[in-house]
Amino acid sequence: xxxxxxxxxxxxxxxxxxxxxxxxxxxxxxxxxxxxxxxxxxxxxxxxxxxxxxxxxxxxxxxxxxxxxxxxxxxxxxxxxxxxxxxxxxxxxxxxxxxxxxxxxxxxxxx
DNA sequence: CCTGTGACATAAG
DNA sequence: CCTTATGCCACAG
Numbered sequence: 001x002x003x004x005x006x007x008x009x010x011x012x013x014x015x016x017x018x019x020x021x022x023x024x025x026x027x028x029x030x031x032x033x034x035x036x037x038x039x040x041x042x043x044x045x046x047x048x049x050x051x052x053x054x055x056x057x058x059x060x061x062x063x064x065x066x067x068x069x070x071x072x073x074x075x076x077x078x079x080x081x082x083x084x085x086x087x088x089x090x091x092x093x094x095x096x097x098x099x100x101x102x103x104x105x106x107x108x109x110x111x
Numbered sequence: 112c113c114t115g116t117g118a119c120a121t122a123a124g
Numbered sequence: 125c126c127t128t129a130t131g132c133c134a135c136a137g
Contacts, residue, residue, distance in 0.1 A: 008134095009133095009134065009135085010134090010135090027119085027120095028118075028119055028120090029119065029120065032119085032133095037132095037133070037134085039119095039120090039131080039132045039133065040119090040132070040133045040134065041119040041120065041132090041133095042116095042117055042118085042119050042120085042132075042133070042134085043117085043119090043132095043133060043134050043135080044118085044119080045117065045118035045119060046116085046117050046118075046134075046135080047118095047134090048118055049117075049118060050135095059118080062118080063118090064118080064119060064120080065119075065120065065121095069118090070118055070119080071118030072118085073118075074118055075118095
């Protein structure tokens with residue numbers, strides 16, 4: 001329907017992001033790798049920037065490799081992202097996800 | 112076609 | 125821990 005259903009890369013990022021289980025997180029690089037563009041981690045983040053307005057995309061579950069909420073500044077307010085994560089049972093201290101080892105969800109491994 | 116940009120990743124100091 | 129620098133790639137203008 002419409003002129004273009006898929007924007008490809010962006011849509012794919014959103015698709016993977018939607019698959020992130022509740023109370024879990026993943027990294028930009030992991031998603032990028034899952035898409036076959038392991039070196040385009042920045043594009044994933046950029047896609048997130050364009051995800052504003054999409055309730056289907058839990059961007060708050062996507063963090064950087066260290067589990068740091070690097071993109072929190074792109075959410076409304078200053079601590080919305082952290083609140084969303086804590087709301088799912090994820091402990092966040094100083095913008096960093098705790099127990100990342102267990103919470104990390106790898107789309108390559110889990111899928 | 113070229114340039115700028117960006118919520119990363121990695122390395123180096 | 126911090127900042128800088130480089131690579132890397134998709135997209136917008």
